[in-house]
């Protein structure tokens with residue numbers, strides 16, 4: 179069956195917005211449910227995207243938003259365990275179960291967002307619940323594909339931008355888990371991988387790890403952000419013990435930046451064994467990040483201008 183209408187759960191988020199843009203550019207009709215239409219503002223401007231307010235945890239609402247779709251992309255996930263529908267269990271496992279049930283009824287194609295290192299015996303609840311959802315999807319009997327990115331970067335990410343903000347505010351940055359290794363992947367490449375999976379029936383029944391071209395330690399990434407933003411502060415790598423203590427202390431803040439669960443996730447290197455799939459050549463961080471990171475201060479103009487000039 180040809181796919182023409184895609185429902186993107188979590189389409190209002192960081193990765194979802196880029197994915198919806200690519201889907202509409204390729205002629206798909208898209209439905210995006212959201213809890214809050216205000217947050218999905220930028221999507222409303224896209225020509226073939228229908229943004230609807232819905233509670234996707236309610237099977238009646240879910241059936242309604244999936245009704246016009248021949249395919250579902252499920253991007254819903256949380257980085258910090260919340261309460262009720264915001265818990266790891268509700269957002270990752272129970273919701274995946276409901277999406278699968280509805281998809282079975284309607285025979286739709288499913289592309290499911292997981293995370294690199296999702297593992298039932300993984301070190302964090304984030305990775306364990308992501309693995310539980312993967313198993314539900316794999317055992318569902320549906321035409322399904324699973325994608326597992328390392329940390330994703332892009333203009334509105336919460337990764338490099340977080341460090342950019344901290345480096346601006348602090349004279350010295352005490353960094354937890356400085357030796358944790360990542361292979362950051364560009365949001366446009368992740369979005370392209372979803373569109374490719376949707377198109378290519380060969381991806382059915384398979385799962386793919388998604389990484390960028392380069393492996394960095396967290397400390398290297400933070401130092402890079404410092405150089406590009408013009409705030410090259412000393413980065414003080416904390417010991418393992420202090421990293422856990424820092425995460426535990428930060429967990430008490432009203433705004434969640436890092437939790438102990440995040441610290442445990444970083445116990446496994448977020449790196450890929452193979453190359454990026456689908457013939458896509460992943461974008462190097464250094465080729466695009468200066469576009470949005472180097473924006474304040476007089477010196478910041480240079481990398482940005484160089485970037486524009488393609489040098």
Ligand SMILES: NC(=O)c1ccc[n+]([C@@H]2O[C@H](COP(=O)([O-])OP(=O)(O)OC[C@H]3O[C@@H](n4cnc5c(N)ncnc54)[C@H](OP(=O)(O)O)[C@@H]3O)[C@@H](O)[C@H]2O)c1
Pocket residue numbers: 187188189190191192193194211212213214217218234253254255256257263264265269291292293294326327328329330331337
């Ligand atoms: N960003 C990364 O580095 C990264 C790396 C690996 C995997 N992932 C996975 O990729 C997915 C998307 O990540 P993202 O960075 O784009 O996240 P995001 O910006 O936080 O977007 C998540 C979207 O899901 C919806 N959502 C969140 N919690 C929900 C809940 N409890 N119930 C219903 N809807 C909820 C939100 O929609 P509304 O607020 O509009 O309702 C939001 O637009 C997640 O599953 C994440 O685990 C991300």
